[in-house]
Amino acid sequence: MHGQLRVAIAGAGLIARVHADAVRRTGARLVGVSASTPERGKAAAVELGAERAYGTSEELVGSDEVDIVHICTPNNSHRPLAELALRAGKHVVCEKPLATSAQEAAALTALAADQGVVAAVPFVYRYHPMAAEARARVRAGTLGDVHLVHGHYLQDWLSEPSDSNWRVDPSVGGPSRVFADIGSHWCDLAEWITGHRITELVASTATVYGERSSAMARTFTASRDGIPGTGQSVATEDTAQILFRTNAGATGTLVVSQVSPGRKNRLWLEVDAADASVTFDQENPESLLLGRRGSTETLTRDAALLAPDAARLSTLPPGHPLGYHDCFAAFLRDVHAAVAGGEVTHPTFADAARTAALTDAVLASTHSRSWTEVPPA
Ligand SMILES: NC(=O)c1ccc[n+]([C@@H]2O[C@H](COP(=O)([O-])OP(=O)(O)OC[C@H]3O[C@@H](n4cnc5c(N)ncnc54)[C@H](O)[C@@H]3O)[C@@H](O)[C@H]2O)c1
The missing domain is CATH 3.30.360.10 (Dihydrodipicolinate Reductase; domain 2)
Known part of the structure; x- marks a missing residue:
């Protein structure tokens, strides 16, 4: 991996906007975003300041243009999208809950370990x-x-x-x-x-x-x-x-x-x-x-x-209050340090499982x- 990290976000609601802000603060590129329809994806790319919209989240998580996939969609799509992203060799930041059962969350944790990628969940508090x-x-x-x-x-x-x-x-x-x-x-x-x-x-x-x-x-x-x-x-x-x-x-x-x-x-x-x-x-x-x-x-x-x-x-x-956005930026800085080979x-x-x-x-x-x-x- 060379140069700026390339990040893409699946989802375009409240937390996707928070992730987009944090991505920018780490100096990574926000290369793409997807929403529930291609039309909403295009609007979200403008709103979130992403370089492009993907027609579907499945296309986004498998794209060769992406190093780190963020999954910010409703809960039932976390497991399938995370699995696709991991199988495509991506680093993954997946929102909680990682899956809607313990068994599925454990299986994703094992898959991430097998793939040797960074697999993070924003327990940002x-x-x-x-x-x-x-x-x-x-x-x-x-x-x-x-x-x-x-x-x-x-x-x-x-x-x-x-x-x-x-x-x-x-x-x-x-x-x-x-x-x-x-x-x-x-x-x-x-x-x-x-x-x-x-x-x-x-x-x-x-x-x-x-x-x-x-x-x-x-x-x-x-x-x-x-x-x-x-x-x-x-x-x-x-x-x-x-x-x-x-x-x-x-x-x-x-x-x-x-x-x-x-x-x-x-x-x-x-x-x-x-x-x-x-x-x-x-x-x-x-x-x-x-x-x-x-x-x-x-x-x-x-x-x-x-x-x-x-x-x-x-x-x-x-006296200069820090808050929620700062937590996300700090979390992503740690994720990117791990992607660069640093300590996790x-x-x-595993924490989400x-x-x-x-x-x-x-x-x-x-x-x-x-x-x-x-x-x-
Ligand atoms: N870590 C935290 O502190 C934190 C805080 C809030 C939400 N979350 C998590 O983030 C996830 C999203 O929550 P939210 O509050 O942003 O919800 P939200 O309803 O604001 O946004 C969800 C977005 O996903 C879009 N979407 C639906 N299906 C999609 C698909 N297949 N591909 C792409 N986009 C799709 C919807 O159109 C909507 O824009 C949830 O799993 C939630 O638990 C985490």
Whole structure:
């Protein structure tokens, strides 16, 4: 591979635009994009600033003009497109969930390893410097043994029965909605920060609205389009609550919801250890709460005070807030370093297969109403 990396993006919605921005920030070429139809692809190429449109995503992922394929389409197309891209020898950045079952996610992980390519999944909350700082402190043992890991991930964009989206339809979104969509992010972050693995869990999920409008909102960032839809029966969960135990003796709880009015993207995670607790709040990502018996302190992002893994992500001076787009750019810089032969520091297909195993366990536990083991990778 010579010169600038050539990146192409399948998909043209919310997250495709975020990926396109990150690609440009790494200095790679955005050579192409595809959407749900050739016409939409052409419009998307203009909107995203890509050099060309591909008529289909299948054409894009197999193109000789592309080094790295980004898959930013709805969930049911991730596995087939990722498989085609891997078989064509491409490096792949695939959105979560990698596949809609643990078995398929594991098969893709094995295929990526066989092909010897870079295979990444944007669990981007890892790229907030203060999340990395939480990890560094927990891993250094400065908080003591971890006893309790708890938190929630709450949104409100599906909190009215007239709200809908392709994610609601299991044939497109997969058999789990709220857990696969956002619970997966929380679990990835919790395991990444603590180094613990969730070994068993008991889950209870609920579908708050058994029927929703069938007028599909484009994405959770778009308001409803005002077209009255006919009733669509809903089989996937609006909320999920999980109790879990880890391989290192901690216990935990997680509440996940897309029907919590006023909560926009509240990923909140607390690790309680023997000597101190640490709390990361994704909507206030520039600080970290450090609790001790005698005092509680808010640590504000300042590279001079951070561990090396957090300081490297702190690309602006203190007081100049970093955010979601910065996380994506930092993630892609790591992906491109791996493509260039460097160490793999980005979240991988194996990490996504891990969250797919957790998703299967959540569904199984809900079904059996009992504690369920999460198979190791
Ligand atoms: N990592 C994250 O933080 C994060 C955040 C949001 C979404 N996502 C993931 O990104 C994916 C897309 O979500 P979104 O919010 O961008 O959805 P979206 O509805 O905004 O966009 C999906 C786009 O894909 C297009 N599309 C449908 N079929 C296609 C095909 N075969 N080829 C090309 N394009 C096709 C649609 O027309 C639409 O433009 C989902 O899997 C979601 O889980 C990840």
